[in-house]
Amino acid sequence: MCGLARIILDRGARASGSDAVESEAVADLRTSGIEIATGEDPAASELPEGCDLVIASAAIREDDPALQAADRADVRVLNYADAVGLAMRGRTGVSIAGTHGKSTTTSMLAHCLVECGLDPSYIAGARCPQLGGGWRVGASSLGDAPETRPGIFVAEACEFNHSFHRHQPTVALINNVEEDHLDFYGSIDEIVESFRDFARLLPPESEGGRLLIAHDGGHRREICTGLAAGVSTFGFAPGADYQVVHDASAGRIGLLEDGAYIVGWDTRLAGDHNALNAAAAAILAHWLGADWDAIGQAMAGFEGVDRRMQRLGTVATRDGGSAGVIDDYGHHPSECDVTLRAIRTSFRPRRLICVFQPHQHSRTRFLLEQFAHAFTQADLVIVPEIFFVRDSEEERRRISAADLVDRLRESGTTAMHVHPFAAIVEHLEEVLADGDLVVVMGAGPVWQIGRDLVERGTSPRADRDRENTP
Numbered sequence: 001m002c003g004l005a006r007i008i009l010d011r012g013a014r015a016s017g018s019d020a021v022e023s024e025a026v027a028d029l030r031t032s033g034i035e036i037a038t039g040e041d042p043a044a045s046e047l048p049e050g051c052d053l054v055i056a057s058a059a060i061r062e063d064d065p066a067l068q069a070a071d072r073a074d075v076r077v078l079n080y081a082d083a084v085g086l087a088m089r090g091r092t093g094v095s096i097a098g099t100h101g102k103s104t105t106t107s108m109l110a111h112c113l114v115e116c117g118l119d120p121s122y123i124a125g126a127r128c129p130q131l132g133g134g135w136r137v138g139a140s141s142l143g144d145a146p147e148t149r150p151g152i153f154v155a156e157a158c159e160f161n162h163s164f165h166r167h168q169p170t171v172a173l174i175n176n177v178e179e180d181h182l183d184f185y186g187s188i189d190e191i192v193e194s195f196r197d198f199a200r201l202l203p204p205e206s207e208g209g210r211l212l213i214a215h216d217g218g219h220r221r222e223i224c225t226g227l228a229a230g231v232s233t234f235g236f237a238p239g240a241d242y243q244v245v246h247d248a249s250a251g252r253i254g255l256l257e258d259g260a261y262i263v264g265w266d267t268r269l270a271g272d273h274n275a276l277n278a279a280a281a282a283i284l285a286h287w288l289g290a291d292w293d294a295i296g297q298a299m300a301g302f303e304g305v306d307r308r309m310q311r312l313g314t315v316a317t318r319d320g321g322s323a324g325v326i327d328d329y330g331h332h333p334s335e336c337d338v339t340l341r342a343i344r345t346s347f348r349p350r351r352l353i354c355v356f357q358p359h360q361h362s363r364t365r366f367l368l369e370q371f372a373h374a375f376t377q378a379d380l381v382i383v384p385e386i387f388f389v390r391d392s393e394e395e396r397r398r399i400s401a402a403d404l405v406d407r408l409r410e411s412g413t414t415a416m417h418v419h420p421f422a423a424i425v426e427h428l429e430e431v432l433a434d435g436d437l438v439v440v441m442g443a444g445p446v447w448q449i450g451r452d453l454v455e456r457g458t459s460p461r462a463d464r465d466r467e468n469t470p
Contacts, residue, residue, distance in 0.1 A: 001057050003123035003135025004083055005034055010137045018044035018066060028133070049167060051075055055083045058161055059390060081163035084155050085125065088168040091121075094284065095157035095167045097174025097198060098214075100335050102156045102276045103134075105175060107305045108281035110136060110154050115298035116290035120152040126305040126329065152288055157198070159191065160184060165199045172202055173280050174213040174223065179370075180332055183362035183391065196223045205230035212283055214276070215240035234279055236272070242283050246275035248345060253299075255279055263292040265300040270309060271342030278302070309339060312450050315457025321434020324349070327450045331359040331443040333370035340377035343439060350435030354378040355424060355449055357442035358386040358404060362368040372407035378439075381408055381415040382424055387444030421445075425452050 001017070002025050009032060011017045012314035016035040019026055026036045037043035045065035047054070054070040054077045070077050078086075096106045103126035110122035111130055119138035127134045138151055147373035157172070160181045178188075179197050185191045203209035211228030213220045216235050224231045234242040238259075245254035245264075253275050254264040267278060282295050290298075302309065307329040314322040326343065330336045336356065344352055354375060358364040364371065364386055375381045383401045401417050408415035418424045426440060428449075 001055075002029060002082060003133070004055065004080065004087075005029060006032060006133070006135045007087060007121065007123065009034060011217055016048050022468065024076040045069070047073060047075065053078065055080060057160075058163060078079045079166070081158070081166035085166040085168045087459055088155070089119075090239070091151050091153040091287065092156040092171065092208075093167065093169040094152060094288070095164060095169035095198075096154065096175070096200075097157040097159065097173060097179040097195065098218075099159070099180050100332065101175045101273060102158070103329075104305055104308050105173065105277040105281050106154055106156045106276065107131065107134075108278055108299070108302055109284050111302050112281055112285040112290065112295055112298040113152060113154070113288065115301065116285060116294045118152060118285075118289055120154055120288075122154040124156045124305075125158075126307060128305045130301075130303055137240055147377070157200065159194055159198070162194055162197075165194075165201065167198075167201060169202060170208050171210050171284065172199065172212070173284060174199065174211065174218050174220075175277070175280060176214050176217045177219045177223075177336055178217070178332070180363070182366040183360065192219045192222050195219065199223050199227055199229070202227070204228040210287055212242075212280060213289075232283070234283060235276065242277055242279065244271055244279040248272070248275075248293050253278055255282060263296045265296040266437075267300070268302065270346035271338055273342070274337045296350065307447060309343065313454045315429075315432065315453055316432075317432045317434050317436070319433050323432040323434070323438060325450050325454050326437065326439045327447055328439055328441045329332040329365070329443055330441045333367055333374035336371070336395035336441060337377070339441070340375065340439065343437065344377045347437055349437035350433070351379040351437070352377060353382070353428070353432075353436060353438045355384070355428075355438065355440045355446065357383045357384050357444050357446035358401065359443040360389055361386050361391045361395045361399050364404060368399070368404065368407055368463045370413045371404060372413075375408060375413050375415075376411075379414065381405075381413055382427070383408075383415060383417050384421060384424060384446065384449075385417050387446070389444070421449050421452070424449055428453055429456065 005015045018037045022038050029036050047069050054075055057080050071415040080454055096102050103124045107128035110120055113120040122136050124134045157167050161184055200209055211231050212228050212330045213233055214235055215233035215237050232241040234240050236244050251267050253267050255262055278299055282299055285295050307327050310327045312325045312327050314324050317323050328339055330339045383405050385401050405415045405417045430459040
């Protein structure tokens with residue numbers, strides 16, 4: 001929503017909005033001249049004078065006062081995905097879809113296109129420091145470029161609530177397809193069907209329509225059968241149209257097309273999952289007009305996005321050593337598993353301690369068994385309260401953080417339930433030792449724990465505490 005607000009502002013409209021709480025993102029929007037009301041501010045329930053259009057995120061309930069005010073005033077209401085779809089009109093829309101890796105791949109592609117001189121617009125759900133945020137407006141996307149082809153607009157495409165069906169892409173990626181959002185979808189079959197309908201938004205290959213889909217894990221046969229757009233696959237398998245080769249020990253990614261080597265680069269990001277994300281971004285960049293050599297140089301320089309295995313710093317420990325702190329957005333069992341494996345392999349900590357906040361009670365309940373086996377790489381898992389969002393009160397009562405802790409313990413993982421966040425920070429300060437690594441993981445406000453831990457661990461108070469420790 002922040003990126004969309006900036007894009008709307010840059011296109012000449014007057015934008016304002018509301019959010020539940022104050023945050024860095026809210027402060028950044030205000031700096032840009034966008035008025036934001038938060039919390040109990042009456043302005044959060046009202047429409048600004050002369051309002052022509054209301055855009056609501058998927059998290060906004062139908063009984064929200066501002067939406068009710070729009071209904072009474074007969075003001076047009078769009079959801080976020082509808083607005084993104086409209087922004088794609090007249091441009092080369094590129095939709096990045098998949099259960100995992102959307103934000104990272106979107107940012108990788110945007111960075112690559114910028115470095116290769118293709119001047120894209122992009123919007124993602126995560127902030128990329130190299131691009132100045134989670135959004136960008138390129139001159140070509142505003143119609144100011146001298147070339148005749150439409151400007152490139154890259155957007156993350158979420159499958160929840162069929163949101164990505166509102167996009168209007170010319171080119172698309174399906175990175176992977178797994179069970180998620182089971183509060184909306186009834187089964188994996190329904191999810192695959194939704195991705196199939198998304199793929200059918202693409203124009204025929206004769207009109208430039210192209211789909212890049214995972215060779216393994218993308219349900220490509222079910223999704224691509226009868227598709228008019230051109231289809232290519234990518235993955236580690238030799239049978240993929242684009243084969244990805246990842247040397248994790250050397251930090252090197254190579255890409256082959258039909259068995260022939262085409263490009264390679266040194267990567268700064270750990271994990272096979274990031275190798276696949278990077279390869280997908282590179283392939284799409286080439287499809288959009290970038291040269292392979294320039295793509296390799298651009299991908300080698302990509303530094304990552306916020307909250308994706310983001311190193312926050314180190315804290316001094318009571319035994320006179322130091323422990324590292326990493327922040328990550330992972331909130332699905334597969335994401336948690338691959339991220340922890342990548343961290344364990346790349347950083348080789350003495351102990352790997354994961355603070356994991358489940359996101360939504362329904363997701364935790366539906367995927368409880370997968371979560372129970374997703375943290376085998378962690379020496380200790382600390383679980384705060386489940387982040388309550390979108391679910392009903394009835395759903396909230398059906399499962400708790402303690403239930404997840406019990407299943408983790410039953411599966412052989414050392415786990416404990418600690419609440420509130422301040423107590424978790426204090427517990428970590430007590431138990432951390434030299435060589436430990438803390439991973440703070442989840443899609444809710446759990447990120448505060450990592451930042452608080454680092455800030456306290458480098459404060460004069462923390463130094464005094466260590467000096468007084470026998």
